[in-house]
Amino acid sequence: MKKLSMLSGLIIVGLLLNSYKNDFLEMNSQNTELPKMDLHFHLNYEGQSLANAALVYEKASTLSKERGVIFGIAEEFVNDNIKINDSLILDRITLAKKNSLYLALQVSRRDWLNIFSKEILKKVDYILADAMIFPDKDGRMMRIWVPNTQLGDPQEFMELYVAHNLKVLAEPINIWANPTYLPDALKSRYDELWTNARMKSLIDAAIKNNVAIEINSTFKIPNAKFVKMAKAAGAHFTFGSNTHGLGAGDITWSINMAKECGLTKDDFFIPKRKL
Numbered sequence: 001m002k003k004l005s006m007l008s009g010l011i012i013v014g015l016l017l018n019s020y021k022n023d024f025l026e027m028n029s030q031n032t033e034l035p036k037m038d039l040h041f042h043l044n045y046e047g048q049s050l051a052n053a054a055l056v057y058e059k060a061s062t063l064s065k066e067r068g069v070i071f072g073i074a075e076e077f078v079n080d081n082i083k084i085n086d087s088l089i090l091d092r093i094t095l096a097k098k099n100s101l102y103l104a105l106q107v108s109r110r111d112w113l114n115i116f117s118k119e120i121l122k123k124v125d126y127i128l129a130d131a132m133i134f135p136d137k138d139g140r141m142m143r144i145w146v147p148n149t150q151l152g153d154p155q156e157f158m159e160l161y162v163a164h165n166l167k168v169l170a171e172p173i174n175i176w177a178n179p180t181y182l183p184d185a186l187k188s189r190y191d192e193l194w195t196n197a198r199m200k201s202l203i204d205a206a207i208k209n210n211v212a213i214e215i216n217s218t219f220k221i222p223n224a225k226f227v228k229m230a231k232a233a234g235a236h237f238t239f240g241s242n243t244h245g246l247g248a249g250d251i252t253w254s255i256n257m258a259k260e261c262g263l264t265k266d267d268f269f270i271p272k273r274k275l
Contacts, residue, residue, distance in 0.1 A: 033264075034258055034259070034263065034264070034265055034268070035070075035239070035265055035268050035270060036068060036069045036070060036239075036251070036255075037069065037070040037071075037072065037102075037238070037239055037251075038069050038070070038071055038072065038239060038240060038241050038243075038249050038250075038251050039071075039072035039102065039104065039126070039128070039175065039214075039238045039239065039271075040072065040104075040106075040128060040175070040177055040214060040216070040238070040240025040241060040242045040243075041060070041071050041072060041073055041074060041240075041241060041242075041243055041248040042073075042074055042076075042106075042242070042243065042244040043056045043057070043060060043073055043075075043244075044056070044244055053091070053092065053095060054095055057073070057092075057095040057096065057098075057099045057101065058099060060073065060099065060101060060248070061099035061100055061101060063248065064100070064101065067249040069248075069249040069251065070101075070275065071101050071102065071248060071249065072102035072103075072104050072125065072126070072271070073092070073096060073101050073102065073103055073104060074104045074105075074106040074128060074177075075089070075092050075103065075104065075106065076105075076106045076107075076108065077105075077115075077116075078108070078109060078115070079115065080115060081115075082114075082116060082117055085115055085116050086116060086117050086120040089103075089105065089116070089120050089123070089124060090123070093123055096125075100275045101275070102125040102126070102271050102273070102275070103124055103125050104124060104125055104127065104128055104175075105121070105124045105126075105127050105128075106127075106128050106129065106130075106177065107128075107129045107171075107173070108129070108130070108132075108133055110167070110168075110171075113171075113172075125271040125272070125273050126174035126175060126269075126271050127172070127173045127174050127175070128173060128174060128175035128176070128177045128214070128240075129168050129171065129173045129175075129176065129177060130168070130176070130177040130178040130179075131161065131164045131165040131167075131168045132144050132145055132178060132181060134160065134161070134164040135160075136150075136151075136152060136157075136160065137152065137156065137160065144161075144182075144183045145181070145183065147184065149183060151183060151185060151186070154186055154189065154193060155193075157186070158193050158198065162198050162201060162202065165202050165205075166201065166202065169202065169205040169206055169209055169211055170205065171209075173209075173211055174211065174212060174269065175212045175213075175214055175238050175240075176211050176212070176213050176214060177214045177216070177242065178214065178216055178219060178221065178242060179202070179213050179214055179216070179222050180194055180199075180221050180222040180223070180226060181216075181219055181221055182194075190223065191223075191225075194222075194223075194226065196229075199225075199226050199229055200229065200233075203226075203229060203230045203233050203235055204233065206230070206235055207233055207234055207235050210236075212235075212237055212238045212268070212269035213227075213230055213235050213236070213237050213238070214237070214238050214239070214240040215227065215237055215238070215239055215240070215254040215257050216240050216241070216242055216254065217239070217240070217241045217242075217250060217252065217253040217254045218241055218242045218243060219242070220253055224257065224260055227257060227258075227261040227263070228261045228262075231262065231263060231267060235267075236267060236268060236269045237258070237263060237267055237268050237269065238269050239251040239254040239255065239258075240254070241254075
């Protein structure tokens, strides 16, 4: 009888331990699972035709399902007319909801708050911005992704660039896109030009304003040092391909970078709206 009692006890203990192990593994799996979301995806369609947009949104939705990656469509409207911009956004919001997509507004003009109504800006799922258009020391506007852009002295360029990034990060945006991007002429000097002090200043600004940092698969930025520094400081992140057209959803590099840096799903910005 004693042996039977002991055996029953061992079985119960074993079952409890096994249950605890399964609960732990499930919890650990949930914590380490990374969000399969490409929140920086541009659609290509002619003009601002709603009919053209509807067709491309449907194709994007189909591609999203095929690839098992949730898409956030980044729309850019630069018309000076608030009513026109508001109308365009409302139309795209309807299309995004119909097709189980997120709708984002990407802003490149620094006066963007003046070309949309406050009510409409509250309706988009999120707002993202990069810092790739800004004036040089003489006031000439630079578009730093354009080949052969005159950059001047690299260190002076970086001081201007970091200062502009800080301005962008102080705006009411949700995602900092293309972070630490460098023009082709300076890419080989990434580690030299992105000093600890420069990285820290931008990471601190992003955290202060609750702006998530994009891990970009196309440009393969930022590097692991930056991501680890940002995670340690308490930053949040997103995945983005910055792909134009229907080649979106390849966020493999971003996922691998996140894993290398020990990120979990708790480190990520997730849009509030349920798809």
